[in-house]
Amino acid sequence: MPKDKVINSQSFHDGKVVLYQLENRPKQLWLCRLKVPNGTGYLYRGTGTSDLYEARKFADKLYDEIRLRVMIGEVVTSKNFPKMLAEFEQNYPAEAPSPKRVEDILQFLKNYALPYFSKNKLTELNEVEVTKLFDWRRQNYKRKPPSNTTILAEMSNFKVFADWCYRRGHFKKKVEFDRPSLVESPRSHFNEKDWAKLTRFLREWVKDAKHKSGPILRDRTMMINYVLILANTGIRPGEARTLKWSDIDTFIGDDGKENIVLQVKGKTGPREVVSRTPDVLIYLQRIHELRTKERGGEKPPMSEPIFAHQDGTPVKSFKKGFNALIKEAGVEYDTNGQRRVIYSLRHTYATFRLQEGVNHYVLARNMGTSVKMLENFYGHTNNRAMASELTKTRSKDRKKLPWEEKSATAVSSPDIQSRVHADNE
Template identity: 35%
Template structure:
C-alpha cells in the first residue's frame, strides 16, 4: 500500500486496493488517529484537504471542542448496561429501574440517532413538550427528578468517553407538579374502618370475593402497623422473613423486607402477631418458603387494589378531608403520621420505613404544629 507522509508524520495519505482516491489518517492531539476519505484522485488536492483538516482539528482541540461525537442511543445503551450490572451485583440503587424505564420509554424514542453533542437546552425544551404530549398530563416533581437523573447518567457516559465535554451538558430543570399532601387516615377513621371490615369481610358475593376481603382485612391492619410498602415489599414477603427476638426481656417481631430501597430490617407493632396468627390459621400449616399474603386457597393475587377501592367506597372513606383519594399506600402514610405524632425520632423512623429523613420532613412537615400544639397554645 502506497503511503505518503505530511506534517511531520501526523498526516498519512494512502490508497486502498482498486481505488483511485486518496484516504487520509490524521493524528489528533490526544494521540488518536482519525480516518477520512479526501475523495480526491489528485495527490496535491488530497494532501491539501488532509493538511487543512489537521490544522483545523488542532485549533478545535485547543479550544476543547469534541471532534467526534456519538449518537444518543449509543451512550444510553451503555448507561443501561452499567445500571443493570450494578443491580445484578447487588449494589445498584432500586431507582435504577425507574431510570432504565425512562430512558427506554422516552429518551431513546425521542433522541435516538441524534448526536449527543447536538443535544442542547433548546433540544431539551422541545423534548419536554413532546413528553407532555405522550403522557397527556403534567408530570409530578418526583417523576421529573427521576427522569433528569436518568438523563444525567447518559450524559456522564458521553463525557467519560470523550464524546462531549462537560460544559456541553445542558441544564436540566424541574417544573413538575409538586406532590399533594399524602392522604392518610385519622385515628377515628381507623377505628371506623376496623369496625366496618369485621362484617364486610364476610359479605362478598362469591367465595373468591370473600377470600379477597378476608385477606385484605389482615393486609390493611398489618400495613398500618408496619409501614411496609404495598406491592414492592409485601409481594415478596415469605414466612421465613418474619422472626421473633428478645431484647432486655421484651419479645419483638421483626420483618426482613426487600423493596424499593433494598433489604432492611423492620420492627412491627406487637398487635401484628394477632393478624399473622389469623392468616396462618387459614392454612393450618405454612412453610418458610410460602408467601405470607395469599388467599385461603393458596393462590397469590394482584387484585387487592381493586378490592381496597370497593372497601373505601362502601365504608365512605374514599377521600380524606382535603379531597385526596386514598389508596393502599395511604396505610403507609398513616403509619408514618402516627409515629411522628408520637414523637418517634425521625432517624429511627426513616430506617424502619426504608426512606430518608429528608423525605419524611418533606411530606410530613405539616404535622409540626400539631406536635407542638401544647406549647403553642400554652400560656
C-alpha cells in the first residue's frame, strides 16, 4: 500500500482487489491495487473517479482482464529493468566473444535503454516496445542525432541483451523485431590516387622528422608504421591496441612466399589475420628496432603491446596524430566530401582487396565481418576470382621472426623511402 495516509479503503474478491483514497489528494479519486492472480506482485492503477460505484466497476473490469491475460500466458507485472541489467552485466562477460562487445552493449543499455525503461515500465518485451524504445532513442542523444547505421548497431546490441534475458527466464517469449534495411553510402576510404599521395608524403614526413626533436621523430615513426600495418591488414584500431609481439607469426604458403599472420582479439572474438603483403614484417621490424633502442639494446618482452609508449604501456589512440597527418598531406576528405578517419584505413584495405579480386567470403573471414556487410558497403566482385584461394592448403613450415633470434641486436630495417612505394599498388 502507498506510503501516503489512507483515509478510505474497500476490498473485494477476497482481498485481491483494494480500492482506496489518500489524504491530501485533489478530488479524492479512488485508486486501485490488484493482486496478480497466480503470480507475485501487485498492479496499481488510478480509477479516474471519486465515485465508489464507478471505481468498483473499473476494478472489476480490470480484474477480469488481468485474469484472462494470466490464463493465456501473458506477463502482466512490470519487469525490474535495473535488476535485469545488473544481472546481465555480472554474467554476460563470461559468454561474450570479446570485452569490446561487452563494452558496446553495456554502453547502449546504460545510456539509453535504462533511462527509457525507468520512465516507461516494461511488462513484456516485444516488437512494439522495441520500436518505441528506438523512436525515443532517435530523439535523445548526447552529442548529435544517431545515424541509421548507429541505430542498426544499437539494435543488434539490444537483441543480444533481449535474447540473454529470454534464456534466463525474464521473458516468456523470445523477442523478434525487424531492423530497417538501409541503402548504405560507401564508407570513407583512400582511393588509389589519394593513397599514392599519402605514401609519397610519408617519405618527406620522415625526412623532416630527422631534423626535429626526439619525441616528434618517435611519434612519426610509430604513426607511419601504424598506418601501413592497418592499411595492409584491415584490422580495427581496437584490435591494433591490444596487439602484442607474441601475436605475430609467419608461415610459408604453397606458392613458396612468406605470409605474416596476426592473432587479434576483436569484437567478434579472436581470429587469425593474414596480411596482404609480407612487407608488414618490415613495418613491425621498424617498431621493434625503435623499442629495442629505447630499452638500451634490450628487446621488448613478447607480452608488450606493439604500439606502445616509451614506458611500455599501450597507445590508446592515434586519432589526433592521424588527423594532423592526413590534413597536412592534403587527403583529409574523400571524393564524396566525407572526412577520413582511422577506420578509413580498414575500409581502404577492404576496397583494394575487392578490386584485386579477393572473394567476399575469404575477405570477410580475414576481417572479422560478414559478407553482407562487405556487399552493403563495398560493392560486388567476381565470385570466380578467388577460386585458387579456396583450394589452397597451408604449409606448416615456419621461419623464425627477427626478434626471436638469440642476438639482442636490433633488427636493421630499410629506410621508409625505399619501402613505402610498395604500398602504392
